[in-house]
Amino acid sequence: xxxxxxxxxxxxxxxxxxxxxxxxxxxxxxxxxxxxxxxxxxxxxxxxxxxxxxxxxxxxxxxxxxxxxxxxxxxxxxxxxxxxxxxxxxxxxxxxxxxxxxxxxxxxxxxxxxxxxxxxxxxxxxxxxxxxxxxxxxxxxxxxxxxxxxxxxxxxxxxxxxxxxxxxxxxxxxxxxxxxxxxxxxxxxxxxxxxxxxxxxxxxxxxxxxxxxxxxxxxxxxxxxxxxxxxxxxxxxxxxxxxxxxxxxxxxxxxxxxxxxxxxxxxxxxxxxxxxxxxxxxxxxxxxx
Numbered sequence: 001x002x003x004x005x006x007x008x009x010x011x012x013x014x015x016x017x018x019x020x021x022x023x024x025x026x027x028x029x030x031x032x033x034x035x036x037x038x039x040x041x042x043x044x045x046x047x048x049x050x051x052x053x054x055x056x057x058x059x060x061x062x063x064x065x066x067x068x069x070x071x072x073x074x075x076x077x078x079x080x081x082x083x084x085x086x087x088x089x090x091x092x093x094x095x096x097x098x099x100x101x102x103x104x105x106x107x108x109x110x111x112x113x114x115x116x117x118x119x120x121x122x123x124x125x126x127x128x129x130x131x132x133x134x135x136x137x138x139x140x141x142x143x144x145x146x147x148x149x150x151x152x153x154x155x156x157x158x159x160x161x162x163x164x165x166x167x168x169x170x171x172x173x174x175x176x177x178x179x180x181x182x183x184x185x186x187x188x189x190x191x192x193x194x195x196x197x198x199x200x201x202x203x204x205x206x207x208x209x210x211x212x213x214x215x216x217x218x219x220x221x222x223x224x225x226x227x228x229x230x231x232x233x234x235x236x237x238x239x240x241x242x243x244x245x246x247x248x249x250x251x252x253x254x255x256x257x258x259x260x261x262x263x264x265x266x267x268x269x270x271x272x273x274x275x276x277x278x279x280x281x282x283x284x285x286x287x288x289x
Contacts, residue, residue, distance in 0.1 A: 083145035236271035250274035
């Protein structure tokens, strides 16, 4: 394999025999290497390969991730890789370079801050714990596994940032800014429903959990430009006729999404938002959805 880009002394971007981008790690693997030069197989300790379509175009993302912090040590990469596998995150997480490198980049910075006694308070802690409960639980397991392999030990609050990285892994972009925006939009949408109907929405309720999941997948579709059909389907029309008040609320939610994300929602997407709004209101009123 030949080097495409030397990311640091211990990390090199290359391609395998099938032409697929891969990340090679090993102590000193990037030293005295340059673009087009064959990589010494004896120096390769780990190979990170794309596990799905989201990682197929990894060169720009990994370049951005690693150039932002070009001193991710092999020890940190190995610790993160082993911890991802131990935590059982997404099955193939330890071989997904964008996730592994992003988490390693964060851990490298967190270790540096911890060594210097710098503490960070994550402002989205409450939102992450409620909106992304599954990812937060996984992040806690991941942090525990990482802390068994690094020094100094990282504070429990780092699970918030790790959870956001796990959420972000579901999107095409490797940039956390979209995940931060999505988190704020979901909270804003729930606030609109609370205020409009005077409800106390519990994040433990089935309908609220379904709404959050639906909106997350909606944002994935928006980012991939694959919204549900732009023409109102028969099902969508039926929902709008059956739940006119919820449809009006859904139109407000669609406006929020458009203002924050720069895309108009299709009529069918608005209809399905209306269905979830109706389900939340009915559950709060004790009516079967």
